[in-house]
Amino acid sequence: LYNFKKDSLSKKNYSEIVSVLVNNNGRFYRAQNRIISDSIAYTKNIKYTHPNELINSTESYTSRVDNVTIEMDLNTMKKKKRIFTFDKAVANVDDLILPKWSLTNDTIHHQHRILKKAVTKYLNREWIAYYTEEIPMQIAPYTFYGLPGAIVLLEDQNKIFQFELINYKMKPNLDNFYETGISFRRKGDFEFLSSKELFKYGNILLNNSPQLLMNAGLQLEEEKVKKMEENHKKRKYIFLDPSL
Numbered sequence: 001l002y003n004f005k006k007d008s009l010s011k012k013n014y015s016e017i018v019s020v021l022v023n024n025n026g027r028f029y030r031a032q033n034r035i036i037s038d039s040i041a042y043t044k045n046i047k048y049t050h051p052n053e054l055i056n057s058t059e060s061y062t063s064r065v066d067n068v069t070i071e072m073d074l075n076t077m078k079k080k081k082r083i084f085t086f087d088k089a090v091a092n093v094d095d096l097i098l099p100k101w102s103l104t105n106d107t108i109h110h111q112h113r114i115l116k117k118a119v120t121k122y123l124n125r126e127w128i129a130y131y132t133e134e135i136p137m138q139i140a141p142y143t144f145y146g147l148p149g150a151i152v153l154l155e156d157q158n159k160i161f162q163f164e165l166i167n168y169k170m171k172p173n174l175d176n177f178y179e180t181g182i183s184f185r186r187k188g189d190f191e192f193l194s195s196k197e198l199f200k201y202g203n204i205l206l207n208n209s210p211q212l213l214m215n216a217g218l219q220l221e222e223e224k225v226k227k228m229e230e231n232h233k234k235r236k237y238i239f240l241d242p243s244l
Contacts, residue, residue: 017031028071029072103116115130131149139165
């Protein structure tokens with residue numbers, strides 16, 4: 001369960017389910033609603049150049065999580081991000097930098113388990129994690145790996161981003177690990193960008209979102225565009241990963 005705040009104008013936190021697939025040293029992180037809506041778009045062969053039709057088909061699965069899936073390899077220490085926008089779909093391959101955790105002797109009781117506490121500074125924030133070695137697999141949200149167990153609770157010091165493990169299940173094998181990611185189905189559609197290019201592209205999207213949406217075919221009334229632009233100037237956007 002992912003609770004988060006997107007910008008300085010948000011009056012309350014958003015909540016969404018995210019999932020992590022674990023297979024040996026491979027990890028696949030994604031937003032559950034994002035994967036469902038993208039699957040609908042894929043099966044119906046709806047292209048992102050027709051956003052009105054796409055929005056109508058996936059309205060009940062609107063996601064507030066950044067439009068990104070992350071594939072991680074803990075052997076090669078590489079991560080691949082795939083990012084979906086109305087403008088285009090982009091991808092980036094980069095080094096996987098794990099947090100440097102400090103383990104403590106503090107513990108808490110949570111859902112019939114004793115959890116151990118660890119802290120770190122990561123992604124420009126201070127983080128507190130509570131983990132357990134009772135779960136026989138290493139699970140972590142996003143890229144928060146490196147602890148000797150599964151992270152059950154995780155939050156930054158200001159409680160802007162909070163994760164809680166609410167369920168897990170094991171399968172005897174996961175031979176189709178990468179095929180389970182919807183991004184695999186459209187692997188040829190992505191434009192690969194360097195980390196610098198990705199950051200620059202993110203700024204373009206952030207500063208020109210109303211115009212890009214209209215260029216993509218979304219019908220917006222002039223008054224709505226004006227309001228979006230005014231709100232944009234007031235907001236201070238908050239990102240889990242500043243590189244996005």
